Amino acid sequence: MSEQGNGNALLVAESALNTLPLVYDVPFTYRDFTPLVMFAQDSRMVVASSDAPYETCAELIEASQDQTVKTGSSGRTGADSLVTAEFERSGGQFSVVPYGSTGEVLTGLLGGQIEVAPASAASAKPYVESGDFKALCTLSEERYDDPVLGDVPTAVEQGLDAEVTIWRGVLAPDGIAPVQRDYWIDSILEAMESDTYHDYIRDDLLIPAVLAGEEFEEYLAEHDEQMAEVFQ
Structure with a gap:
């Protein structure tokens, strides 16, 4: 937050950015940052x-x-x-x-x-x-594609209306220039084509996801409403 307008500062975050303001008295919400790219989803x-x-x-x-x-x-x-x-x-x-x-x-x-x-x-x-x-x-939407965990059924398969998916993404400070936002979006998307990214997804058993710019911002707004219902 103190780096407002600084196009050289990045924040790697996850769904706690939505849920923290619902539980604690913190001076921010996700709206105080510039969403760049959601690069993965995680479950439990x-x-x-x-x-x-x-x-x-x-x-x-x-x-x-x-x-x-x-x-x-x-x-x-x-x-x-x-x-x-x-x-x-x-x-x-x-x-x-x-x-x-x-x-x-x-x-x-x-x-x-x-x-x-x-x-x-x-x-x-x-x-x-x-x-x-x-x-x-x-609590994932589908079973894990993994030789050890692939036989574990989802909660939905067991008749429960229960699913937990959290996002992982990169945000910039508020107030950066459009050209700075576009630069970082393009750079992150390029990095997501690398072997390092794919190894990270595989090793951490994450769910690949790509949402950039306004699409990521729209997702965050919907996720925020869902989390408000859970923590109300």
Whole structure:
């Protein structure tokens, strides 16, 4: 924000830019920046210890209606909190233990401090592969194209109206010149054609996405309305 008008400053951000102002008293919204390019989307999956009494997210929600289930969350405004919100809308009841990062959430699950954990697919995959955790569902629109996680059904496949998709993108300060915005959009789109970008998408199990300029801005406005409904 302090770099207003500076065409040489960039901000890499994600959906927390929409949700932070809904939960905390912060002096900004996404409207205080210049959207450039959304370069990926991310989702979440839900894992539990290998001996947990449920095999699916549908069974988890059903079990939580009789006894509150303890889950972890890396922050009050991130993707983890969106998973909990979606499950509570489906009738679940959860006691949320806050952690500072996804790694801490998964460590808490390993140590038995919590019973289930939402996490990024890339973070959860090693534990699923080792057998420490079992995957209950993904919150993505489609199953992951991955040899380890490809058999994990989506929440929608299990009859739940629950989907979590967050954006990752690049923004510039407010007030930059149109020629500066166009320069960065073209440069970022060119970078997205590189092997480095494709390796990043594959290794982090992200969803490829390309929205630039006004299309990205329109997406942010729609996403903001959706997040306002979740966090109201």
